[in-house]
Amino acid sequence: MASQTNMPINLKPNAQVSLDKKPKIDHANPLARTLLEKLDYDQLTNCMRCGFCLPACPTFRETGVEPESPRGRIALMKAVVDGLMEPDGMFREQMNHCLGCRACEPVCPADVKYGHLIEQARDAIEDHPNHSLPVKGMRKLFFKGIFPHRNRLKLLGGAMKFYQKSGLRRVASGAGMMKLFPRHLQQMESILPDAGALGVVEKLGTVYPAKGIPIARVALFRGCIMDVMFAETNCNSVKLLSEAGFEVVIPPEQVCCGALHAHSGEMDLARALARTNVKVFKEMNVDYIVSNAGGCGALLIEYDHLLHKDAVWKEQASWFASRVVDISKLLLEHGRLPSFAESSASVHEPIVVTYQDSCHLRNVMRSGAAPRQLIRQVGNVIFEEMKEADRCCGSAGIYNVTQPEMAGQILEHKMENVNATGARYLLTSNPGCLLQMKLGIEKHSNTDKMEVQHVVDFLYERLV
Numbered sequence: 001m002a003s004q005t006n007m008p009i010n011l012k013p014n015a016q017v018s019l020d021k022k023p024k025i026d027h028a029n030p031l032a033r034t035l036l037e038k039l040d041y042d043q044l045t046n047c048m049r050c051g052f053c054l055p056a057c058p059t060f061r062e063t064g065v066e067p068e069s070p071r072g073r074i075a076l077m078k079a080v081v082d083g084l085m086e087p088d089g090m091f092r093e094q095m096n097h098c099l100g101c102r103a104c105e106p107v108c109p110a111d112v113k114y115g116h117l118i119e120q121a122r123d124a125i126e127d128h129p130n131h132s133l134p135v136k137g138m139r140k141l142f143f144k145g146i147f148p149h150r151n152r153l154k155l156l157g158g159a160m161k162f163y164q165k166s167g168l169r170r171v172a173s174g175a176g177m178m179k180l181f182p183r184h185l186q187q188m189e190s191i192l193p194d195a196g197a198l199g200v201v202e203k204l205g206t207v208y209p210a211k212g213i214p215i216a217r218v219a220l221f222r223g224c225i226m227d228v229m230f231a232e233t234n235c236n237s238v239k240l241l242s243e244a245g246f247e248v249v250i251p252p253e254q255v256c257c258g259a260l261h262a263h264s265g266e267m268d269l270a271r272a273l274a275r276t277n278v279k280v281f282k283e284m285n286v287d288y289i290v291s292n293a294g295g296c297g298a299l300l301i302e303y304d305h306l307l308h309k310d311a312v313w314k315e316q317a318s319w320f321a322s323r324v325v326d327i328s329k330l331l332l333e334h335g336r337l338p339s340f341a342e343s344s345a346s347v348h349e350p351i352v353v354t355y356q357d358s359c360h361l362r363n364v365m366r367s368g369a370a371p372r373q374l375i376r377q378v379g380n381v382i383f384e385e386m387k388e389a390d391r392c393c394g395s396a397g398i399y400n401v402t403q404p405e406m407a408g409q410i411l412e413h414k415m416e417n418v419n420a421t422g423a424r425y426l427l428t429s430n431p432g433c434l435l436q437m438k439l440g441i442e443k444h445s446n447t448d449k450m451e452v453q454h455v456v457d458f459l460y461e462r463l464v
Helices: 030-038 041-046 058-063 070-081 089-097 114-126 133-146 150-165 168-174 183-190 200-204 225-229 231-243 259-263 267-282 294-300 314-323 327-334 359-363 369-376 404-421 431-444 455-460
Strands: 216-221 246-249 288-291 324-326 351-355 381-383 425-428 451-454
Touching: 030 070, 030 114, 041 070, 041 114, 058 404, 070 089, 070 114, 089 114, 114 259, 114 267, 133 150, 133 259, 150 168, 150 225, 183 404, 183 431, 200 231, 216 231, 216 294, 225 231, 225 431, 231 246, 231 327, 231 455, 259 267, 259 294, 267 294, 267 314, 288 294, 288 314, 288 327, 294 324, 294 359, 294 431, 314 324, 324 327, 327 369, 351 369, 351 404, 369 381, 369 455, 404 431, 425 431, 425 455, 431 451, 451 455
Parallel strands: 216 246, 216 288, 288 324, 351 381, 351 425, 425 451
Antiparallel strands: none
């Protein structure tokens, strides 16, 4: 990796650069032309190169290499657009090596929308892909063939459940079949939760009444991975909202949020999914649209940006985005908050709990405080704030699958801080983070008693 990131940047001589507006350059390179078209040049020029983003960036902290930072990646984007360099292999690699955690945005004094820039760059790159045939096939299968289709997701969940429960998993492990896969995929398979074809709608229905006089009518965004692997968390979310005084509706026609598509350069697919969700939720006439997954919520709350160039959907997308809220924030600020008590309180020993931020919940939805405040309200619990809890765990959607080496380094350092808390429970607010932290405990924990939970499950199990 280091040999590639330290590759020299070959600048083109006598390139004409405009400092005030997008340059008018007839790029010979097709990718450069697409980048010129899709990148927001105002955002590129807003970057002051001050360096505040450097200590916030996980990949820069791991490598200390300038192109591995937001400032460095923006410089690369602008150099290509300005005709100073060609978008070579190193350029493509750096655009894909970013976690997309957006930790750089809250610390940026110029308010540069780096997350939008990296998505635009990846969108341009996917217009000129150079993937291997296996990668191309997997992208097509999941991004186009499975995630946009609820019935196919249910089939996938059912197939995974059969694999996990029928004995096939034990047979595959015992026969050494898993050794055919890369080590990081073997590790991820080992910590997958029980999947299923029945999601929250199948288990609870499409409408769930409020306990007592309703405060508001809310719609739950159930997600894809959440409803296949964490359906119980979705159900607990509905019940917790009901306990707090909210009538909950779950539109069955909702589709994938499009976050994985947007982060992977499939912006047209992300917009198509967004239009469907906007239409479906608009018809529900709800006060809030509730997310229990930071990764989903971060894109949902930016549907207005995603569709801002779409004259037909722009206004409706703004309506949608203005109603998106994380479940912890809604419970804390608007709900009739029930009482929580640690289930093992009879032991009289306080339970130590720590919290790992979902990057997108903290950096995009700006709701990092709410989960902590809810956790602190549980009786007989000591909340131990983790050092660098706001630093990415390395999950970042499918980053731990596509960039396992960097994800592993980040996770190892994260676990040093987790272990230092001495926590019995490690809580988080996103399915990817939950799986990554479960892997971290299996590989790097100094105790076999630590348990990872979604904050919703932790709270629901402790309702008084």
